[in-house]
Amino acid sequence: xxxxNLPIKFFEKRQKDEQDTEGGGGKLPEWVLKGEALSAKxxxxxxxxxxxxxxxxxxxxxxxxxxxxxxxxxSDDAIAKSHRGDLSKxxxxxxxxxxxxxxxxxxxxVKVDEENDLRLIxxxxxxxxxxxxxxxxxxxxxxxxxxxxxxxxxxxVNEEERIFKVKLINFQNYELDQIARLxxxxxxxxxxxxxxxxxxxxxxxxxxxxxxxxxxLNSLKDFEGLFSVxxxxxxxxxxDEFSIEETVDFKVPEENKSYPLVGVLDTGxxxxxxxxxxxxxxxxxxxxxxxxxxxxxxxxxxxLIYGDELQGENYIGLNGCKVFEAIVFPxxxxxxxxEDELIINIEDAxxxxxxxxxxxxxxxxxxxxxxLEFSDFGKALDDIQSKYNVLIIKxxxxxxxxxxxxxxxxxxxxADSIRSLVVGSITHEKSENDLDAKNNPSPFxxxxxxxxxxxxxxxxxYGGNAGLHAGxxxxxxxxxxxxxxxxxxxxxxxxxxxxVTGLAAGLNHALNETFNSSxxxxxxxxxxxxxxEMKMEISDKIRMTGFGKPAGIDDILFNEPNEITLILxxxxxxxxxxxxxDFPYPQSMVDEEGYYYGEITVTLVxxxxxxxxxxxxEYCQSNIDVFLGTYNEKVDRDTSKALIKNPIGTDKGNKxxxxxxxxxxxxxxxxxxxxxxxxxxxxYGKKYQPVKKWVINLDELRDSNRENFLxxxxxxxxxxxxxxxxxxxxxxxxxxxxxxQDFCLIITIKDTKKHTDIYSEVSQLLDSYQFLxxxxxxxxxxxxxxxx
Numbered sequence: 001x002x003x004x005n006l007p008i009k010f011f012e013k014r015q016k017d018e019q020d021t022e023g024g025g026g027k028l029p030e031w032v033l034k035g036e037a038l039s040a041k042x043x044x045x046x047x048x049x050x051x052x053x054x055x056x057x058x059x060x061x062x063x064x065x066x067x068x069x070x071x072x073x074x075s076d077d078a079i080a081k082s083h084r085g086d087l088s089k090x091x092x093x094x095x096x097x098x099x100x101x102x103x104x105x106x107x108x109x110v111k112v113d114e115e116n117d118l119r120l121i122x123x124x125x126x127x128x129x130x131x132x133x134x135x136x137x138x139x140x141x142x143x144x145x146x147x148x149x150x151x152x153x154x155x156x157v158n159e160e161e162r163i164f165k166v167k168l169i170n171f172q173n174y175e176l177d178q179i180a181r182l183x184x185x186x187x188x189x190x191x192x193x194x195x196x197x198x199x200x201x202x203x204x205x206x207x208x209x210x211x212x213x214x215x216x217l218n219s220l221k222d223f224e225g226l227f228s229v230x231x232x233x234x235x236x237x238x239x240d241e242f243s244i245e246e247t248v249d250f251k252v253p254e255e256n257k258s259y260p261l262v263g264v265l266d267t268g269x270x271x272x273x274x275x276x277x278x279x280x281x282x283x284x285x286x287x288x289x290x291x292x293x294x295x296x297x298x299x300x301x302x303x304l305i306y307g308d309e310l311q312g313e314n315y316i317g318l319n320g321c322k323v324f325e326a327i328v329f330p331x332x333x334x335x336x337x338x339e340d341e342l343i344i345n346i347e348d349a350x351x352x353x354x355x356x357x358x359x360x361x362x363x364x365x366x367x368x369x370x371x372l373e374f375s376d377f378g379k380a381l382d383d384i385q386s387k388y389n390v391l392i393i394k395x396x397x398x399x400x401x402x403x404x405x406x407x408x409x410x411x412x413x414x415a416d417s418i419r420s421l422v423v424g425s426i427t428h429e430k431s432e433n434d435l436d437a438k439n440n441p442s443p444f445x446x447x448x449x450x451x452x453x454x455x456x457x458x459x460x461x462y463g464g465n466a467g468l469h470a471g472x473x474x475x476x477x478x479x480x481x482x483x484x485x486x487x488x489x490x491x492x493x494x495x496x497x498x499x500v501t502g503l504a505a506g507l508n509h510a511l512n513e514t515f516n517s518s519x520x521x522x523x524x525x526x527x528x529x530x531x532x533e534m535k536m537e538i539s540d541k542i543r544m545t546g547f548g549k550p551a552g553i554d555d556i557l558f559n560e561p562n563e564i565t566l567i568l569x570x571x572x573x574x575x576x577x578x579x580x581x582d583f584p585y586p587q588s589m590v591d592e593e594g595y596y597y598g599e600i601t602v603t604l605v606x607x608x609x610x611x612x613x614x615x616x617x618e619y620c621q622s623n624i625d626v627f628l629g630t631y632n633e634k635v636d637r638d639t640s641k642a643l644i645k646n647p648i649g650t651d652k653g654n655k656x657x658x659x660x661x662x663x664x665x666x667x668x669x670x671x672x673x674x675x676x677x678x679x680x681x682x683x684y685g686k687k688y689q690p691v692k693k694w695v696i697n698l699d700e701l702r703d704s705n706r707e708n709f710l711x712x713x714x715x716x717x718x719x720x721x722x723x724x725x726x727x728x729x730x731x732x733x734x735x736x737x738x739x740x741q742d743f744c745l746i747i748t749i750k751d752t753k754k755h756t757d758i759y760s761e762v763s764q765l766l767d768s769y770q771f772l773x774x775x776x777x778x779x780x781x782x783x784x785x786x787x788x
């Protein structure tokens with residue numbers, strides 16, 4: 001077997017690879033109304049608007065200057081982003097952003113500040129009755145099924161609860177939001193309701209509210225600017241442990257040697273002999289000492305530092321890791337903690353120690369994330385990571401449905417964090433009473449999808465097994481330490497997570513590069529594979545275990561001669577895209593029959609624009625589409641023609657090889673196929689997914705597609721195109737800014753026949769095509785270990 005000692009590479013796009021987005025034409029969609037049908041729809045919608053006039057007058061007369069809010073319900077045909085701009089132009093009058101949010105599956109929130117604005121909106125609707133209507137009027141009015149009143153969202157589970165999370169409508173206007181907050185605080189003061197800011201720094205319009213009685217809750221519902229009321233979530237830990245008679249050799253840090261460092265956001269870390277040498281002398285706590293019990297955090301840290309040794313495996317290849325103790329969670333036998341308090345504690349710990357870039361968070365909610373709304377906990381974690389330039393590795397959460405023989409629950413609140421690397425659990429072994437076979441999803445691990453079909457968890461690692469015997473739950477856990485220093489066993493996603501955290505810290509420490517959380521995430525996801533034993537369709541694998549279990553540090557950072565890994569990090573602005581028409585696919589990878597062959601892995605991690613304020617399913621406001629494929633030849637294009645901006649393009653024979661429609665369904669559906677653990681073929685469609693991955697084998701194309709798109713000679717292209725939602729486009733345009741998104745794209749090309757030195761050939765092609773490229777820079781200690 002060839003040595004794996006060739007470093008992965010960065011490459012940069014060339015100036016000519018950045019092209020301008022060209023406009024499109026085309027017919028109106030079939031659902032767009034015309035003539036009398038359009039006029040009739042307009043009159044129905046106008047009748048609702050006319051009723052708002054009296055309401056606005058009454059509010060103004062009583063010195064209530066908060067806008068009036070209603071919902072425009074979209075027809076199912078018009079939900080696509082490409083139609084949203086026409087709708088917005090009808091409502092965004094006087095250069096105001098009146099389309100202020102998205103709720104449920106298809107409801108647009110619209111505000112009206114004053115009567116003059118309402119008149120202009122009504123005039124836009126009346127244009128449908130003119131002889132000639134613009135496309136904007138036709139599409140905008142046709143896209144609305146009805147206009148309805150907005151009523152505050154009430155999600156009160158416990159009628160005995162007295163502490164609530166209250167959100168005010170965010171009017172997307174500084175002055176109006178300030179007026180709403182002042183009015184709300186005055187209203188609550190008059191009703192003897194206690195309020196304080198909720199600690200959600202991404203939105204000042206969220207409050208923690210304590211009410212004296214149910215009567216007060218009913219009066220709260222009458223506040224004009226109320227968006228929602230819900231129970232303030234309480235967070236918990238599930239921890240069943242048992243001791244085993246086993247010892248492990250102590251590790252101590254070597255003098256004058258640098259180690260990775262992880263911040264452990266947990267219950268604390270006991271200074272037992274095995275861990276004390278690795279605990280930083282400085283620590284952080286938000287919890288009074290009388291409410292501290294360090295059991296959970298000690299077990300998590302033991303997995304982080306001794307995970308490989310305790311299991312007798314080389315999962316990560318991490319030779320030691322320092323840990324920073326951040327006590328953010330109390331002893332639940334003595335007190336409780338609510339969501340807003342936990343968020344404040346986490347942000348305080350990271351803010352004071354933001355030089356630590358990798359943080360482990362094996363804590364979470366027992367409540368399931370919504371399918372229609374991203375959780376405030378997840379949004380807060382995203383906001384914290386963005387502000388302090390850190391990466392949080394987060395557990396997906398546990399559920400006990402297996403005890404009732406129910407299907408696994410979906411991901412927990414907080415595990416829908418887009419920027420976090422979210423970890424689920426697979427089984428390390430199977431004992432007599434365990435429910436699941438080795439290398440399959442653990443019985444207790446929560447599964448996807450998240451809201452907006454978000455793929456979470458991202459990856460998995462070993463967190464234990466569980467089962468039932470004589471009507472009782474049995475635990476087959478992974479090993480770590482209790483606060484007494486004895487080796488114990490526990491099961492949970494909490495203990496799969498630190499393995500991935502250790503990997504992230506090890507990679508960050510090995511790379512002598514500026515910290516980039518997207519790069520660390522992308523490297524881990526890119527290396528991940530589903531175990532051989534996991535016999536299920538790819539959609540089920542992704543839903544239950546994300547992109548699989550990551551490889552170790554050396555396997556991630558180095559290639560063999562028959563493969564090469566290329567990394568492209570860049571920023572994609574609106575109105576431009578990257579189109580590399582000289583992608584360096586090795587020309588030697590053509591088989592005896594004249595067809596290109598090989599295995600290609602493509603992973604994209606974006607840092608998307610997020611809008612946390614009442615955008616519902618559209619929290620993620622930007623997306624990048626990736627195309628990698630072949631074409632016959634470059635063609636000159638006539639830029640004097642309308643809509644043509646780029647002088648060079650491809651012929652009509654170009655084909656994106658990442659399309660699942662090209663591949664043999666018979667081969668893909670064969671669960672015994674040797675490539676089934678590697679293959680990732682998903683149709684992401686128009687979904688805004690911040691993480692995308694494809695793993696393809698060109699031999700699996702249908703015969704006709706091989707003939708059309710893989711028969712040499714061919715040229716290869718790589719294209720990345722950014723997409724933005726109408727809300728964020730309107731917001732940036734109003735502020736005279738151009739939206740953009742950072743991304744990290746990793747591509748590995750592998751010669752499955754191992755005939756040639758692909759690494760050298762592609763490196764030479766990069767030079768030939770005049771790409772700037774370089775090996776990843778590694779710390780000297782990593783180079784020394786490799787040489788040894």
